[in-house]
Amino acid sequence: MSLAASPAPAFTLYDYVLSGNCYKIRLAAALLGVPYDSIAVDFYPGFEHRSEAMLALNPAGTLPVMKTADGVVLTETNAMLAWLGLNHDPGGRWYPAADPVRGPRLVEAMSFGAGLTGSVGLARLHAMLDWPVDGAAARRAGKRDLRQLELRLTAMQIDGEDWLAGGTAPSMADLACFPYVALSPDAGLDHDGYPAIRSWLYRVRSLPGFVTMPGIHDLHELR
Amino acid sequence: MSLAASPAPAFTLYDYVLSGNCYKIRLAAALLGVPYDSIAVDFYPGFEHRSEAMLALNPAGTLPVMKTADGVVLTETNAMLAWLGLNHDPGGRWYPAADPVRGPRLVEAMSFGAGLTGSVGLARLHAMLDWPVDGAAARRAGKRDLRQLELRLTAMQIDGEDWLAGGTAPSMADLACFPYVALSPDAGLDHDGYPAIRSWLYRVRSLPGFVTMPGIHDLHELR
Secondary structure (H helix, E strand, C coil): CCCCCCCCCCEEEEECCCCHHHHHHHHHHHHHCCCCEEEECCCCCCCHHHCHHHHHHCCCCCCCEEEECCCCEECCHHHHHHHHHHHHCCCCCCCCCCCCCHHHHHHHHHHHHHHHHHCHHHHHHHHHHCCCCCHHHHHHHHHHHHHHHHHHHHHHHHCCCCCCCCCCCCCHHHHHHHHHHHCHHHHCCCCCCCHHHHHHHHHHHCCCCCCCCCCCCCHHHHC | CCCCCCCCCCEEEEECCCCHHHHHHHHHHHHHCCCCEEEECCCCCCCHHHCHHHHHHCCCCCCCEEEECCCCEECCHHHHHHHHHHHHCCCCCCCCCCCCCHHHHHHHHHHHHHHHHHCHHHHHHHHHHCCCCCHHHHHHHHHHHHHHHHHHHHHHHHCCCCCCCCCCCCCHHHHHHHHHHHCHHHHCCCCCCCHHHHHHHHHHHCCCCCCCCCCCCCHHHHC
């Protein structure tokens, strides 16, 4: 006879609650139902991601960091999303990387999502934490990226496609792009002028198992 | 009776001979034996990538652009490498994206390769074409990236791994990283201090079907 045990954690996430990139991993794990351990890293004001212990784990000094139960350390957010999809999504729906048509679109949209860190993400750091960067330039880049996404989603709507890697099911591409788009109001970039983005954000928020983070509204708050 | 016809081109590449990102596609197509059409775009001094016709094809105004025989337009270099691997490598060796172990490493290294465009690539544009950017900052970022790659390759050597996605066969990860690493001397970043990088560059240059570009030496020139 045994008592019900907690499921074994699949990975440890070195996590900062206000980071959009950390949230991508929390969101993917929640949607896929993957249990994990979380270690809070004091990114600000503590700059703990630059501590000796964290640099030993990730010499690039970025967050998040993922350490899998097998001891693999991943430091690039899209690689973590790939790992989750390949190892913890038995149906293989979330990471269709081997699909000859959707695979290249998945790469394209996940790259776009990573790029948002340097536009919207940087503008947000500047607005929220007085990060020492050219905030106006970052905001311009963020606006350019939002416009490009709006155009892409509008063109996709015409083809009846709801999700960024194409087809009728969400993928890691949507999760790679969602956080910094949803968080862009933190940087003074609201969604009023982007109807296709607003619909897509709503679809992502409606996914079963969706979890939120500070700065991203729950669906019921939008109704 | 028919005369031997040229094989049908699989895609059209909008190409600039001095671009490291364009070269990634030429190199991948050469190694996989994929026939394609090439359209030269006068990036410099003509800025033809910003012409109305090119912006209609790729609103982001970047090169390369790939148009497949099926009419799919791809504008992100890693997505083009994925497309080539998924559609024109019958053995599936060059793009092991669905491998639970190599797949995430492939993503990580391909992202690193894309990032080199903004460090080594920008320093090279500054050095060669007087591009109006902070050349010293770009060179510092380039040196940081080369050091990081040297550390990674050195750690991999200890595990007996020769190629960036792990294992014993090259992949699109190597092709995504090779050009700007090989071209870094154009930006004043030579390879003298990086023995692991030098060995890896040599391995890539030794691949059957390897083609070169201006600024990248043929193997016989190094002997």
